[in-house]
Amino acid sequence: MTPGLTHLQRLEAESIHIMREVVAEAEKPGMLYSIGKDSAVMLHLAKKAFFPSSPPFPLLHVDTTWKFREMYDLRAKSADDAGMELLVHQNPEALKAGINPFDHGPAHTDMWKTQGLKQALDKFGFDAAFGGARRDEEKSRAKERIFSFRSASHGWDPKNQRPELWNLYNTRKNKGESIRVFPLSNWTELDIWQYIMAENIEIVPLYFAAPRPTYEYEGGLFMADDIERLEQVLGHRPRITERSVRFRTLGCFPLTGAVESTASTLSEVVQEMLLTTTSERQGRVIDKDAGDASMEQKKREGYF
Amino acid sequence: MTTPAYATDALIADDIDAYLDQHQNKSMLRFITCGSVDDGKSTLIGRLLYDSKMIFEDQLAALESDSKRVGTQGQEIDFALLVDGLAAEREQGITIDVAYRFFTTEKRKFIVADCPGHEQYTRNMVTGASTADLAVILIDARKGVLVQTRRHSFLCHQLGITNIVLAVNKMDLIDYDQTAFDSIVADYAAFAAEIGIADFTAIPISGLAGDNITQGSGNTAWYGGPSLIDHLESVEVRSTANLEKPFRMPVQWVNRPNLDFRGFAGQIATGSVKQGDTVRVLPSGKTSTVKSIVTFAGELDEAQSGQSVTLCFDDEVDCSRGDVIAVADAPPEVSDQFEATIVWLDDEPMMPGRAYAMKLASQTVSATVQPPKYEINVNDPTGAGSHLAAKTLELNAIGVAEIMTDKPVVFEPYRENRSLGGFILIDKLTNRTVGAGMLHFSLRRAQNVHWQAVDITRDDHAALKNQKPRVLWFTGLSGSGKSTIANEVEKKLAMMNRHTFLLDGDNVRHGLNKDLGFTESDRIENIRRIGEVAKLMTDAGLIVLTAFISPFRADRQLVRDMMGDGEFIEIHVDTPLEVAEARDVKGLYKKARAGELKNFTGIDSPYEEPEEPEIRVNTVEMTPEEAASYIIEQVLPLK
Numbered sequence: 001m002t003p004g005l006t007h008l009q010r011l012e013a014e015s016i017h018i019m020r021e022v023v024a025e026a027e028k029p030g031m032l033y034s035i036g037k038d039s040a041v042m043l044h045l046a047k048k049a050f051f052p053s054s055p056p057f058p059l060l061h062v063d064t065t066w067k068f069r070e071m072y073d074l075r076a077k078s079a080d081d082a083g084m085e086l087l088v089h090q091n092p093e094a095l096k097a098g099i100n101p102f103d104h105g106p107a108h109t110d111m112w113k114t115q116g117l118k119q120a121l122d123k124f125g126f127d128a129a130f131g132g133a134r135r136d137e138e139k140s141r142a143k144e145r146i147f148s149f150r151s152a153s154h155g156w157d158p159k160n161q162r163p164e165l166w167n168l169y170n171t172r173k174n175k176g177e178s179i180r181v182f183p184l185s186n187w188t189e190l191d192i193w194q195y196i197m198a199e200n201i202e203i204v205p206l207y208f209a210a211p212r213p214t215y216e217y218e219g220g221l222f223m224a225d226d227i228e229r230l231e232q233v234l235g236h237r238p239r240i241t242e243r244s245v246r247f248r249t250l251g252c253f254p255l256t257g258a259v260e261s262t263a264s265t266l267s268e269v270v271q272e273m274l275l276t277t278t279s280e281r282q283g284r285v286i287d288k289d290a291g292d293a294s295m296e297q298k299k300r301e302g303y304f
Numbered sequence: 305m306t307t308p309a310y311a312t313d314a315l316i317a318d319d320i321d322a323y324l325d326q327h328q329n330k331s332m333l334r335f336i337t338c339g340s341v342d343d344g345k346s347t348l349i350g351r352l353l354y355d356s357k358m359i360f361e362d363q364l365a366a367l368e369s370d371s372k373r374v375g376t377q378g379q380e381i382d383f384a385l386l387v388d389g390l391a392a393e394r395e396q397g398i399t400i401d402v403a404y405r406f407f408t409t410e411k412r413k414f415i416v417a418d419c420p421g422h423e424q425y426t427r428n429m430v431t432g433a434s435t436a437d438l439a440v441i442l443i444d445a446r447k448g449v450l451v452q453t454r455r456h457s458f459l460c461h462q463l464g465i466t467n468i469v470l471a472v473n474k475m476d477l478i479d480y481d482q483t484a485f486d487s488i489v490a491d492y493a494a495f496a497a498e499i500g501i502a503d504f505t506a507i508p509i510s511g512l513a514g515d516n517i518t519q520g521s522g523n524t525a526w527y528g529g530p531s532l533i534d535h536l537e538s539v540e541v542r543s544t545a546n547l548e549k550p551f552r553m554p555v556q557w558v559n560r561p562n563l564d565f566r567g568f569a570g571q572i573a574t575g576s577v578k579q580g581d582t583v584r585v586l587p588s589g590k591t592s593t594v595k596s597i598v599t600f601a602g603e604l605d606e607a608q609s610g611q612s613v614t615l616c617f618d619d620e621v622d623c624s625r626g627d628v629i630a631v632a633d634a635p636p637e638v639s640d641q642f643e644a645t646i647v648w649l650d651d652e653p654m655m656p657g658r659a660y661a662m663k664l665a666s667q668t669v670s671a672t673v674q675p676p677k678y679e680i681n682v683n684d685p686t687g688a689g690s691h692l693a694a695k696t697l698e699l700n701a702i703g704v705a706e707i708m709t710d711k712p713v714v715f716e717p718y719r720e721n722r723s724l725g726g727f728i729l730i731d732k733l734t735n736r737t738v739g740a741g742m743l744h745f746s747l748r749r750a751q752n753v754h755w756q757a758v759d760i761t762r763d764d765h766a767a768l769k770n771q772k773p774r775v776l777w778f779t780g781l782s783g784s785g786k787s788t789i790a791n792e793v794e795k796k797l798a799m800m801n802r803h804t805f806l807l808d809g810d811n812v813r814h815g816l817n818k819d820l821g822f823t824e825s826d827r828i829e830n831i832r833r834i835g836e837v838a839k840l841m842t843d844a845g846l847i848v849l850t851a852f853i854s855p856f857r858a859d860r861q862l863v864r865d866m867m868g869d870g871e872f873i874e875i876h877v878d879t880p881l882e883v884a885e886a887r888d889v890k891g892l893y894k895k896a897r898a899g900e901l902k903n904f905t906g907i908d909s910p911y912e913e914p915e916e917p918e919i920r921v922n923t924v925e926m927t928p929e930e931a932a933s934y935i936i937e938q939v940l941p942l943k
Contacts, residue, residue, distance in 0.1 A: 004331060004541065004547065004610075005331075005332075005608075005610045005611065006328070006329050006330060006331060006332075007330045007331060007332035007412070007413040008328070009610070009611070010332050010610060011332075012612070013571055013610055013611050013612040014612075016571070016612035017556070017571040017612050020556040020557045020569055020570075020612070021556060021666075023557060024556055024557045024625050024666070047600055048599065048600040048601075049569075049612070050559065050569075051598070051599065051600040051614070052559070052561050052565060052567075052598065053559055053560075053561040054561075135404050135406070136405075136406045142403045142404055142405065143402070143403045143404075162736060162737045163427055163428070163430075163431045163649050163737050163740070164431060164737075165430065165431050165434040165435075165726065165728055165737075165740045166434045166435060166722060166723070166726045167435075167571075167723070168663050168664075168665075168726065168727070168728045170663065170728060170730050170735070170736075170737045172661070172730055172735040173735055174735060185404070186404065186406070186415055188406045188408070188413075190327075190408065191413070194324065194327065194328060197324065198328065267320045267321050267324060268320070270320065270324060271316055271317070271320035271323075274316045274320075274323075275316060275317060
């Protein structure tokens with residue numbers, strides 16, 4: 001046996017330890033599942049943590065109805081493979097008002113994601129919810145605890161976080177309060193990719209380059225995943241061009257910028273990531289709403 | 305500005321698979337950086353991220369424009385802006401919490417805990433140090449070893465960090481003067497030896513100019529040691545040392561998918577385990593044999609410290625969350641009394657005698673802390689004044705105290721095993737993490753005093769008296785009528801041939817507790833002793849009535865926790881303050897209002913009403929006689 005663990009082994013063992021603590025101490029845990037690569041890794045770690053049992057909690061997808069179709073395909077399959085219940089929540093108010101990313105701008109994220117998430121957590125009564133966020137993603141994430149406490153109204157108070165020492169997590173909370181737990185806190189984007197390769201984890205094919213129908217909108221390049229719906233909302237049919245593109249992160253298709261690429265294998269994707277010079281979240285429109293402090297503000301309001 | 309030393313590895317472009325192979329087996333090092341406010345920590349970390357290519361072009365563009373707008377480096381890049389995260393502190397210009405940063409080189413992945421240097425933030429530093437393998441202590445070359453340097457080094461040492469790097473920063477501002485560097489190192493060496501730091505590595509650097517960060521610098525030709533990165537890449541990590549220790553695994557969760565499988569899930573703290581090993585389950589001490597080491601990827605022959613695994617045994621030995629599985633012939637100790645170093649993390653000071661929840665590995669018990677033996681003067685931990693007298697510990701204070709737990713705890717001294725020696729204390733009411741500590745050793749009396757197994761059990765005592773023992777705990781303001789009503793209740797119980805005893809101020813304050821005054825901690829101790837006496841009396845089969853103000857919820861909870869299920873009956877004698885004050889039978893309110901009596905409940909000391917008492921009596925609506933009858937009805941049947 002080689003003495004000492006590699007960095008991936010250490011990260012894996014830590015994440016598993018975190019998940020088991022939650023299951024041992026929380027009353028009703030659930031796992032936020034966004035279908036992206038981080039969620040895929042988190043789900044894989046959950047399978048490992050509780051094997052041979054299935055992970056003893058459901059998956060929750062807070063849906064916006066605007067995700068890529070390939071994401072919906074993998075969603076059902078992944079839950080099935082893991083032997084877990086899949087809960088899907090769509091904010092009924094957003095559904096009724098027909099909230100979309102073009103006409104409603106920031107309200108799209110707020111109504112579908114932030115409010116939808118709060119509704120779902122209340123509806124299913126989770127007192128602990130796993131999320132796949134990483135500290136390397138964004139400045140305010142870097143200071144968030146692994147066990148992040150939320151008030152009864154789901155707000156985050158960055159000035160009043162519990163100190164987190166060693167691997168001892170204080171999971172006690174008052175009635176109505178809940179915990180967001182981030183088992184991937186110490187992983188970086190490169191770690192995630194290396195782990196996906198090492199463990200052969202299935203991810204949405206959109207991460208790999210392929211010829212896809214694309215259109216340009218307000219300076220960004222997007223994929224026309226559902227052209228009829230786009231036309232309906234925009235009032236015209238955008239000019240579609242087929243390009244070889246892929247995605248570095250996955251969200252709502254009209255909000256997730258595509259990058260032109262020919263990287264069609266995992267190692268080519270990692271190669272491109274390492275050679276590229278723009279950071280991961282840049283393709284997402286959501287962080288830019290309020291300049292510098294926008295993610296921190298969203299988290300205070302209850303966003304993951 | 306120097307060019308990034310880790311500018312894109314040519315291998316990435318030429319042969320990505322070879323590159324990935326190389327990076328697949330990297331090890332990981334977690335370290336903390338500590339220094340005073342202006343020592344340049346954030347700048348150093350920003351520099352490490354920048355030089356290891358962890359900054360993307362868009363971030364760099366933002367950094368450049370921010371640097372010009374709010375930076376402190378004129379037109380140059382202000383690396384600190386990369387690191388200072390939250391909105392508020394960006395405005396204040398100081399780092400105020402622990403932030404975790406990541407970078408990677410060809411040999412290692414690094415996790416950096418950026419710890420604040422500001423005086424009152426010991427709490428954050430201790431948090432960052434608890435998971436670190438190594439500490440980088442920054443010193444401003446112009447200022448030398450400061451009070452903060454001593455404090456940070458001492459705390460790192462207390463938290464068990466043995467790898468210390470003394471980074472003498474801002475060498476560019478003293479013209480890379482070797483004599484100045486040597487003199488700082490000599491100063492530090494003298495201090496380090498005094499507090500027990502056996503070894504450290506001193507490196508002259510400039511975070512701003514980049515000297516000796518990733519590679520040697522021509523500016524310090526007199527320095528023959530490694531650059532900071534070289535050192536961080538090659539130093540031995542703690543996980544390797546843990547492997548040589550005896551096997552211990554705290555059980556987190558019992559995995560029971562079906563009747564045929566029963567596995568014990570946990571992360572191995574130290575040592576390694578093989579199929580067929582004889583192991584011992586603590587605290588029960590029962591032994592068993594490891595049948596299999598189960599993982600998702602298949603069964604393992606052997607597993608080592610750091611791994612999260614699931615163990616199955618040959619037989620059906622009892623084992624559950626909180627137990628520790630250990631090598632059979634060298635198990636850890638079990639005790640319920642310890643000496644520990646405690647760091648206080650909460651705004652509300654430590655309350656000696658109060659019951660806190662204590663979490664150690666996967667064990668959670670109820671623990672009370674004695675008044676500290678002494679507080680450590682962290683600013684001068686080696687001087688004559690290093691031990692301060694203290695009755696409690698305030699936020700950021702660190703002290704040595706004895707701890708008692710309500711159940712035996714499986715532990716090892718922190719120095720030998722961080723996982724079984726480090727603990728946190730949680731306030732049972734606010735749920736805040738209020739303290740952290742490191743166990744040193746078990747107190748001898750716990751090892752030697754074993755519960756004497758008696759032939760006449762408490763059940764026998766109770767059966768002889770034909771009653772179920774209970775504690776009727778009357779709580780309420782002074783003058784609310786507790787003693788009067790308790791006395792009525794006792795008379796009624798006597799009429800019913802029940803064996804009772806009434807504890808009140810008269811028979812307790814004058815004897816058992818005559819050494820106690822009325823300060824908050826004395827009042828807590830008063831209640832604790834009454835609780836213990838009441839418990840002994842219930843063991844003897846009695847129905848105990850107590851009539852004390854007992855104003856603090858946590859203390860009543862402490863007594864409740866001592867008793868068996870359903871034995872503790874909290875009775876709130878509910879009388880509004882105006883009514884009790886108007887009665888003022890003993891004239892005490894008058895004195896308190898006049899300032900002649902200090903710490904008087906309801907006047908200058910709070911009364912925390914019971915949230916869910918078993919019984920509540922309203923003395924405005926009921927006479928003492930009616931209240932007593934009502935209480936008797938509520939506690940029936942008596943056996």
